[in-house]
Amino acid sequence: MDNNFNNGSNWNNNGQSDNGSWNTQGNGTDQNGWSNNSQSDNGSWNAQSNGTGQNGWSNNSQSDNNSWNAQGNGTGQNGWSNNKQWNDQQNNGWNGGNNNSSWNNGNNNKGWNGGYQTPPPVQRQPVFFNGILNRSLLKEEARAIFKGNYWNAVLAVLxxxxxxxxxxAIVPPxxxxxxxxxxxxxxxxxxVLLLRIVRGMRNAGVGDIFSIFDKFGNVFLAYFTTNLFIGLWTLLFVIPGIYKSFCWAMTFYxxxxxxxxxxxxxxRLSxxxxxxxxxxxxxxxxxxxxxxxxxxxxxxxxGIFYVAPWMATTNADYYDNLRMLYEARVGYRS
Known part of the structure; x- marks a missing residue:
């Protein structure tokens, strides 16, 4: 079956729909559709399937109340992958429970956000659809996050x-x-502070700006070499220099x-x-x-008190979503 929602090109095959949702109980393989052998409730995509899905929502997973909340073991491509989920064993947040590949991992020191967390005050949602950015949605989401963390966002930039x-100014030169x-x-x-704000870390604060000072040497070298290479490319060939700056736009994040x-x-990752x-x-x-x-x-x-921090929050949110999309497709550092 290819490019159909279910067998015989039907949206519901041997299925049962509830409250206007797409509710299937099929047993085949689904491509570009909603998961087979699944059941949705209250207008959400609520999957309990065992097949393989491509460009769809995760298989063998379960979500409720319009959140992407996965507890699955199937395989997803260009969707929100299983066992590498946006929401793993949590409700309405980007938090991971015991999933070593999750973005926000409570039990993984090398995860995207280690430690205990609470759901963010702004209910985030995917801003990439079939790999394409919804720019308006991203900017509005970032604006809401910025307004909810106003002074932290301003200070992160200022x-x-x-x-x-x-x-x-103290002792020139x-x-x-x-x-x-x-x-x-x-x-x-x-x-660091902006990413913690975007991810809804409950203890995000100005102290996060100084949290990586023990990594000073490595951060300085990475920052210096990246800007040096961009500068050299720009001096030699202006257009390639601009191109490289966008290739490496995610480096500092x-x-x-x-x-x-x-x-x-x-x-390389950027x-x-x-x-x-x-x-x-x-x-x-x-x-x-x-x-x-x-x-x-x-x-x-x-610019100081509104535009720059909103833009910075938007770029941090973009990075966070792009990295999730990248991990879902190919895995971290593959």
Whole structure:
């Protein structure tokens, strides 16, 4: 069966629907459709299937109340994979229970978010559909997250610049050199805070900016080499330099997620994640140009306290969703 919802191209085959949902109890293999041998309730995609699905919602899983909440063991491609789920054994959050491959893993120190967490105040949802970004949905979701964590988001963007600028102003030119040395760890620390905000970490705060200072050497080297290579490409060939900057756009977020990772590996992962998404990310940045112009009219005040932190939150949310999409398709560091 190919490109049909169920046997004989029927939406419901040997099935039973409830409250206007797609409710199937078939036993075949489903491609580009909702899971077979499944049952949905209250308008959600609630699957209990044992087949194999492609481009669909997870097999042998169970979700309720419009959340993507998986407890399955099947195989999914270009969907939300099983045992690598957005929501594993939790309700309405990006939290993982005992799943070593989950994004937010309560029992995995190398997971995306280790430790205990509570669901985020904003109910997040996938922003990629068949691998294509819904830009409006992403920006609105990020705006809601930003408003719910206003001062943390502002300080994640503003504080690294204030600290670096303050150091530079103390004892020039020595202060400028010290500021240049410490800027990378502060900037990546700001991304750590933004990612914790986006993921709904209950203890997210300004202290997260300084949480990776013990990884100073590795973070500095990764940051420095990445910018050096982009600078060299730009000096030699402007267009390739711009192209490389978008290939490596996720590098510093990857380093924020794993401060032990080498710059070479972070750049490789970024290139793999950004394959097919560079123009999409470029357009996402351009979509803020009107706000940037409006910010200029307020002498930058609107930019500092609204546009820049909203944009930074949006980019962090984009990275988090893109990495989930990447892991669901090929696995982490494959």
């Amino acid at each position: 504080l690294p610049s204030l600290i670096a600028g303050g150091i530079a 020595v202060g400028s050199i010290i500021s240049w040395i410490f800027s990378p760890i502060l900037i990546v620390g700001g991304l 990857i380093i924020a997620d794993d401060p032990d990772i080498s710059g070479t590996e972070a750049r 290139e793999a994640m950004m394959e097919g998404h560079k123009m999409e990310f470029f357009i996402l940045q351009l979509s803020f140009i009107g706000w940037a112009l409006l910010s200029a009219c307020t002498f930058g005040i609107l």
